Amino acid sequence: MKKLLALALALVMILGVASAFADVKVAFSQIGQESDWRTANTDSINGAVKGHEGWELIYDDAQQKQENQIKALRNFITQGVDFILFTGVVETGWEEVLKEVNEAEIPLILIDRMPDCMDKIEYAAAFGGDFVEEGRRQVAWAGEYLKSIGRGEEEVNVAIMEGTTGAGAQVGRTKGNLAAMEAYPNLKLVAQNTGNFTRAEGQALMESWLKSVDKIDVLIAQNDDMALGAIDAIKGAGLVPGKDIIIVGCDSVKAAFDAIVAGEMNATIECTPLYGPFVVDAIEKLIAGEDLGKELIHPVEGVYDIDGGIDCGNGAVSVKAADVINERQY
Known part of the structure; x- marks a missing residue:
């Protein structure tokens, strides 16, 4: 019973x-x-x-x-x-x-x-996502990568392509970008404006910068879509993306992994959707x-680039994009 x-x-x-x-x-x-x-x-x-x-x-x-x-x-x-x-x-x-x-x-x-x-x-x-940390990692990756190729003491011109003004991701990533630049005195900010997180506006902004800014060595794009748009603009200007201009994106979408493997983009900081x-x-x-x-x-997030092994601090060491590209779901 x-x-x-x-x-x-x-x-x-x-x-x-x-x-x-x-x-x-x-x-x-x-x-x-x-x-x-x-x-x-x-x-x-x-x-x-x-x-x-x-x-x-x-x-x-x-x-x-x-x-x-x-x-x-x-x-x-x-x-x-x-x-x-x-x-x-x-x-x-x-x-x-x-x-x-x-x-x-x-x-x-x-x-x-x-x-x-x-x-x-x-x-x-x-x-x-931890937007401030993502922005910090973007600049830290660039700074440490430049050291790894012997350009750690060279003055380097940096452009920051921001997301939609007032959006949490833009506010946080900009804060992280600018704070991290203080740790790399060789990085000189020469351009900063919004591309509204879209590929089309990222391309248009990069086209404008290439005409108005004397030299850009590093592009920090606060999402991958803007970075991919900028790649089209760089190609259109007769330059080689990933070489003439080092490009660091954010979000780690599949298209960014494809661009990294192709040598047209250098790194992307993960922000899982x-x-x-x-x-x-x-x-x-x-x-x-x-x-x-x-x-x-905050979900766990990583850093991805062409060769891996770049230590961005706070426990973030880059992973080779080609090794995980097939695992990307987006």
Whole structure:
């Protein structure tokens, strides 16, 4: 009799957990599809949520416009969704609408780009790259690579191609770029402007620099798409990318690995877009009543280049891109 009662209680618990996971509406406000990284990020999260039995995904592409995201967040509240996933196109201007999400008592999960009002709102979990560290690694790789080829004492002209002005990735990577340059006094900043994280604008900006800046030895591009656009501009100017101009990207998308193997790009700093499993795990834990805390969770990230072995500090040593290119999922 006791065994039967125990089995019955266990069945009730299993059914209770199963019912808790059923009919869950998950809404996702994404900034747009400005890059290969963003497409992979969207596909990872959308695929993971849609692939979960009993969950419904409500997705909104903001097309790079903050006003579209604010409208979407308010629509999610009206629809009575169970969870909201949010990546902000810029850092500022979110406090009012995110407090409305809080007032509606909808758990908010922050992804990739963090709003500057994190200390003034409630959120259930936050997942994002360490943008400052990524920016630091870009310059550190360049500085250490130059030392390895005998140019550590030579004055070297550096251009920084920034992402969308005000975006968390741009703010953090710029901070890391500039801080790291202080450790390499031979690096001289000669150009700095935004390419908005897109290949087309990266190409246009590089074309402009090649006409207006006397000499650029190193390009620090805050994402790979801009770096790939810059490669096209460099080729168009009759120069050899990867040799005449050392190119360091960020994100580590498959196209960047292809460019490194081809010798047209020198390095890329990883910022993984594959947040789908993290997000699903977080929602399951929240449904089960677990508190995930306020700490920003960073996935493990690497550095990739043509030969490997460049020590960027903080435990980051570059890996040969050709050795892992077949493992790239994006």
